[in-house]
Amino acid sequence: MADTMGHTASATDNMTRNTSVALGIVLLGLAPQIFELVWSLGTLVGLGAGRGPLQVVTAHLTALVTSVPSLIAVLAAVPGMILSYFSPGSAAAAAKSTLSSDELLALIYSYPLFAVAILTLFVRIRAPQDYIGGVVLMAVALFALWASSDLQGMHGFSFGAGTAPRMFGVLLVALSASIALTGLLHEGEGLSHYSWRGPLFVSAAIIFFALAIRPLGLVVTAFSSFLIAAIGSHETTWLEAVIVGACLTLGCAILFPYILGLPMPMFPRFLIQ
């Protein structure tokens, strides 16, 4: 009894892991749509232009549904397509006249990743590092294929703007699929541990720098970014960081604008005016 218990426990454990990986891949497959949704929230408060959140949701949902017939058509026509077209990208481009950009996104990017997610449920992942690495890279390649699907392909024997991106996109899909495949066939390393503190605060410092350099000038920005980045390590002591940050700020304020002659705002705009 205990034995079977243990067995089923490990089996379910394996199942839940795969389910979470599969769910992650589904999320990845919807990432561009979700990104656009988050972006569109800005239009509510009057930032930026583009479609509102409601429009985004309905457009993508309809696109996911309406592209199903073409998905079936594509699947049915796959053997013929491989012969007659150079890549799925150009195949989609050929069908472009009837499909919207949203539908193409669903067709080129989302559905293939959903397929991978379903596949994930039924396999044993031996090297998660390779498998997930391969799948994410594949997502990048599929996304590039979609992004270049509106470009002109070959005309005659001369390359169009979209030929090379599509060529390399297809190549990357193939390569990343083989990487994912090796993750299924060979034992390998598990996912390594991600820490959140370093990436979070270093990114925060970079973003703050980018947003603040124009309005606030070099002095304030460099000093604040220094302190934000310093939080990224748990060893930082405040006094030390403030002193070093001040010296560095002073050094940069002399080096870049004066010695190197790079034009850069020094002080906050509202102070100068």
Add this chain to the structure above:
Amino acid sequence: MDLFANLAHGFAVAFSPINLLMCLIGALVGTLVGVLPGIGTIATVAMLLPITFGLPPVGALIMLAGIYYGAQYGGSTTSILVNIPGEATSVVTALDGHQMAKQGRAGPALAIAAIGSFFAGCVATVLIAVLGAPLTKLALAFGPAEYFSLMVLGLIFAVVLAKGSVLKAIAMIVFGLLLSMVGSDIETGASRMAFNIPELADGLGFATVAMGVFGFAEIIRNLDHGAEMSRDLVQQKITGLMPTRKDLIDSAPAIGRGTVLGSILGILPGGGAVIASFAAYTLEKKLAKNPSRFGRGAIEGVAAPESANNAAAQTSFIPLLTLGIPPNAVMALMVGAMTIHGIVPGPQVMQKQPDLVWGMIASMWIGNLMLIIINLPLVGIWVRLLRVPYRLMFPSIVIFCAIGIYSVNNAPVDVILAGVFGLVGYWLIKHDFEPAPLLLGMVLGPLMEENLRRALLISRGDWSVFLSRPLSAVLLAIAAGLLVLAVLPSLRAKRDEVFTESEG
């Protein structure tokens, strides 16, 4: 005696006070950065690129070149004294060098590293001067098909020589190629994968990507391990810099072999200083009568890799100056620097800009001499620098990188993009993808696409042009052969052996 006339001309240029100063600053800054762990050569050159904007082109390139070989040199100092390789190129130097330092022979180890580097630098300088002109003539016989095949060969080389999975390295190159296509198409002007973002219309700047993937990602990764790093400084005073007669006799052949190997690997596209030092160390170990001495303070183990990496660092300028093809990521940044100054690297540079080419070549020799004279007395200062804790260093590097990126185009978006690529680089490291092939792919992407298009246009769409032109066919055959060799299990085992040796 064109050669001597050219070299003399070069020295005349390089000896002008302003260029001497640039050379000195470059060598010093390079050493400084080479000494500091956690920030590599690529990130440094990318970071300091904006500094050279205000300089005349010759001075700017002399300074960047100085940073490059100075960094090779500084990396070896910390390898020997503190067992922290400041640069990937001096990882193997740490194996024997630090053992020598522990035995109280830090002085001779440093001196041999310096002498080896200087000798290799001299040979490489002459080699660039000798090979430059003939290779330029060869380059004129190159059509688009040959260029394309040569770049394929270079990328395959980069794959074969990269450590880890061949498949992953190729994937990284293709990823880089894709990234290079963002922005306006050169021929049709169509906006590709730019999503109507105006800042992307001009493409992703590779100083931005390089700084993200090599600078920010490296910092984030180092923070993972905790900012503290164990540093067992060799505390005793360094006495007796001069190596003994026996040291010199032991290391002379190793320096010679290292120089030859490094020069060859440097010229080959995709090679470069890192692989040269690994290969030279392995070769010495294979040739030694008593291999067990290695790892316990054998002076050959310092001499060979140090000469090799310096030779390779310099000869990698050859493909750049003659063919206009950057053989590694640092040279790719040099292309960026040249473009900023309005110079198109390629066969014409030698004729049209003799000041620049020969001045730079001559400055390398002077720079090496400066390094040997300045740095041996400065060893104490460099070591003291290492006591600066990482918790204070990393925010400084972040700020410095951010200012550097911002000043390239005065564009805040570039800074954010670099941050994004920092996270991408962190993810790549976590999944055991190497970022160097990515950058090489990104740099060669536009060149490859252009030549591929042109070749096919000329051949009226006939793909067999790459095989029917003899030169191109030979290049592709070599590339295919290399790829097969890399995948063969027996060689794979050996290749892994070379790389694991450094970690043991």
